[in-house]
Amino acid sequence: MSQHVYQSIVIGAEQSGLTASYELKRRGIDHIVLDANSTPGGAWQHRWDSLTMNDVHRVADLPGAPAPGASSTQSNKAIPDYFARYEKEFELPVVRPVKVTSVRNAQENPQLLEVQSENESWLAETVVSASGTWTHPFLPYYPGAEKFKGLQIHAAGYTFADVFKDKKVLVVGGGASAVQLIGEVAHTAREVLWATRSEPSWRKGPVDGLASVTWVESRTTQGLPPSSVVTSTGLTLRPQEEFAKNLGIYERRVSMFEELTEHAAKWADGTVREFDAIIWATGFRYAFDYLAPLKLRSExxxxxxxxxxxxxxxxxxxxxxxxxxxxxxGPSASTVGASKAGRQAAIAVRKFLIENK
Structure with missing residues (x-):
């Protein structure tokens, strides 16, 4: 008996993946969604407890169902519940838990794609990659990092500020997550120092969202690493960060250190500062290593x-x-952009299927 060939397979079940599935189903396209998580919610279910719906940037509506608004509810509860209801209401064909390990040309028919996990494989005419970044936190290496005896966590592993109570904390990274975590940790830590590679880009005036997304889109269409939208929009402080601002933490930023010891960081000028903990707010990389066999990366x-x-x-x-x-x-790396891209991807899949009958 021959293996079933799907018209499309969506990899990932967050905002973009669910939107793509909804739009594919609406167009009558035979597909499944493979999700690495055991429960609905994508990366949202792994975010820290203190991040409420009042704290997150507005979550875009999934097609046909309004997203939860601002509230004191934990985002790692509200959004997974929203996604779970959505999957059920629209009967989306989500299969979990499935960790995709590779996507390659099928041996028997190279025109098809073979999607593989550790235990199973599927065939498809097209694939929609919607796996995001959460599972690929970026942790830069500095000499002596393995010797540091204090607490080291990436922002992806942050839970709540009490973990840093009465500690001297070094926050590393120049993005929005560093700013937000400083705002939280400042309430419990004995001392907080902020280290970045370059001068943070603070927002001046209103955001030109179209210009920012256009800049990212330009990089993506050229095959350049897409970078983040916040690189062009700039950083800003929310009311939650006022306490840390009043302590002067954001003004006392320092350059990156060169080395770590058992209890301290050392700078090029000879400065040595002791710390009890380091938070690496150093971002994420896109989690689509499984596409490597297709050699899609540009020079x-x-x-x-x-x-x-x-x-x-x-x-x-x-x-x-x-x-x-x-x-x-790239340009769709936001909940609003992801929803729009999910629809566009479904349109592109349908176009491909028609043209390649």
Whole structure:
């Protein structure tokens, strides 16, 4: 008996993956969604308890169902519940837990894609990559890091501020997560110091969202690493960060250290500062190593996507392989962008299927 061939397989069940599934189903496209998590919620279910719906940036609506608004409810409860209800209401074909290990040309028919996990494989005409970044935290190496005896965590492993009560804490990283975690930890830590590679870019005036996304889209279509939208929009402080601001923590930023010892960090000028804990707010990398067999990366290190006229968040199709679509990558790396890209990916899948009958 021959193996079933899906018209599309979506990898990942967060905002972009669920939107793509909804739009594929609406177009009558035979597909499944493979999710590495054992329960609905994607990365949201792993975020720290103190991050409430009042703290997160507005979560975009999934098609056909309004997202929960601002409240004191934990985001790691509210969003997974929202996703679970959505999957059930629209009967989306989510299969979990499935950790995809590779996507490659099928041996018997190279025109098809074979999606593999550790225990199973599926065949498909197209694949929609919606796996995000949460499972790939970036942790830079500094000499002596393995010797440091204090607490070291990446932002992905942060739980709550009480862990740092009465500790001297070094927060590393120049993005929004560093700013937010400093705002929390400042309430319990004895001392907080902020270290970044370069001068933080603070927001000046209102955000030109279109210009920011257009900049990211331009990089993506050229095959450059997409970078983050906040790089162009700049950082800003919320009311939750006022306490840390009044302590002067954001003004006492220092350059990156060169080395770690058992209890301290050492700078190039000879400065040595002791710390009890380090929070690495150093970002994430896109979690699609499983696509390596298809060799989609450009010589610039990114994956080039085909631009869509008059739709800067519509770039979803890989230039090197039109069978592969990306959502939540580059210009669509936000809940709003992910929802728009999910629809565009479904349109692109349908177009591909028609053209390749």
């Amino acid at each position: 610039h290190g990114g994956i080039a996507l085909e631009s869509v006229k008059n739709n800067v968040q519509g770039a979803t199709t890989a230039v090197k392989d039109a069978r592969v679509k990306f959502v939540g990558y």
